[in-house]
Amino acid sequence: MTNTGPAISLAGRTALITGGSRGIGKAITLKLASRGADVIINFLRRRSIAEATAEEVRAKGVKAHLIKANVAEPEEIDRMFAEIQDRFGKLDIFINNAASGVAKAALELDVRGWEWTMDINARAFLLCTQRAVKLMPRGGRVVAISSLGARLTWPAYSAVGVSKATLEALTRYLAIECAPLGITVNAVAPGAVESEALKLYASQETLSRPDWKQTPAGRMVTPEDIAYLVLFLCSEHASMIVGQVIVIDGGVSLAPINL
Amino acid sequence: MPSPVETAVTEIASKILRKDVDLTTVNNFKELGADSLDIIQIIVRVEDRFDIELLEEDLQNIKGIKDFVAYVEKRIAEKNN
Numbered sequence: 001m002t003n004t005g006p007a008i009s010l011a012g013r014t015a016l017i018t019g020g021s022r023g024i025g026k027a028i029t030l031k032l033a034s035r036g037a038d039v040i041i042n043f044l045r046r047r048s049i050a051e052a053t054a055e056e057v058r059a060k061g062v063k064a065h066l067i068k069a070n071v072a073e074p075e076e077i078d079r080m081f082a083e084i085q086d087r088f089g090k091l092d093i094f095i096n097n098a099a100s101g102v103a104k105a106a107l108e109l110d111v112r113g114w115e116w117t118m119d120i121n122a123r124a125f126l127l128c129t130q131r132a133v134k135l136m137p138r139g140g141r142v143v144a145i146s147s148l149g150a151r152l153t154w155p156a157y158s159a160v161g162v163s164k165a166t167l168e169a170l171t172r173y174l175a176i177e178c179a180p181l182g183i184t185v186n187a188v189a190p191g192a193v194e195s196e197a198l199k200l201y202a203s204q205e206t207l208s209r210p211d212w213k214q215t216p217a218g219r220m221v222t223p224e225d226i227a228y229l230v231l232f233l234c235s236e237h238a239s240m241i242v243g244q245v246i247v248i249d250g251g252v253s254l255a256p257i258n259l
Numbered sequence: 260m261p262s263p264v265e266t267a268v269t270e271i272a273s274k275i276l277r278k279d280v281d282l283t284t285v286n287n288f289k290e291l292g293a294d295s296l297d298i299i300q301i302i303v304r305v306e307d308r309f310d311i312e313l314l315e316e317d318l319q320n321i322k323g324i325k326d327f328v329a330y331v332e333k334r335i336a337e338k339n340n
Contacts, residue, residue, distance in 0.1 A: 046312055048312060102295075102296065112294075112296055116296055
């Protein structure tokens with residue numbers, strides 16, 4: 001392949017990545033930092049891990065700022081954005097990555113499990129984007145991390161799948177409202193990703209499948225794959241991609257025999 | 260006399276489970292009616308209260324409430340050292 005243009009630069013941009021200290025979030029954090037963005041890393045529990053990620057970011061010559069906040073709690077979202085306003089005064093990129101969920105069949109799902117999953121995966125996207133947009137007077141980029149489970153079904157994935165379907169619908173509505181403001185809103189829907197989160201799900205019998213690694217492309221999607229796609233969506237080159245959900249799955253969704 | 264950590268865990272568990280709990284009468288949180296989401300919330304609140312990290316690899320080996328309290332006290336001591 002030939003190089004068809006300059007490398008994407010995010011110098012001078014400020015990016016918030018929820019759940020940005022581990023797994024897919026960490027890969028995105030490091031990718032945006034490697035292209036010059038200052039990053040705000042939101043995390044929930046493990047400060048030592050978040051500090052380590054922040055150190056990796058600073059080694060790239062850009063700023064890293066940590067904010068511990070549970071995005072399931074609206075008050076904590078308010079506190080997080082107030083801190084961003086005070087410290088940075090603006091935001092250029094918001095990556096909605098933090099996620100959680102209960103692993104249950106739809107017929108076994110109770111109210112608490114439903115609300116827990118929806119609050120973190122869907123409501124937080126709405127509340128954070130509402131606040132992020134106010135810090136983007138000159139335009140910006142919003143990217144949400146979805147899942148193939150929004151459209152396809154996996155055992156015990158009902159709560160997460162439905163929450164991600166909500167996130168995808170919200171992506172479209174937000175995108176249309178934000179486009180006139182120079183802000184693009186898009187989502188990325190990965191298939192099974194080689195990550196700690198997958199190990200957690202796969203350790204539960206209902207989700208342990210021997211064929212996760214089988215994709216037409218010959219390997220699983222990695223956090224790095226997703227980070228490159230997110231980087232592109234955050235770039236100037238992606239200004240006309242509005243309200244789309246971009247699947248990144250090595251072709252799995254086109255070859256359901258492997259699911 | 261309960262230790263400060265026992266008192267804090269009792270207070271947090273009571274808040275999460277929305278009832279007054281007596282940790283001395285049970286062996287584990289599940290006997291109090293806690294499910295896995297309750298337990299995660301208790302862990303997160305205890306971490307916030309004492310500004311410590313409770314590690315998943317350690318929590319997997321916790322056998323009951325007494326163990327949990329002792330582990331929290333150990334992590335607080337490690338932080339202070």
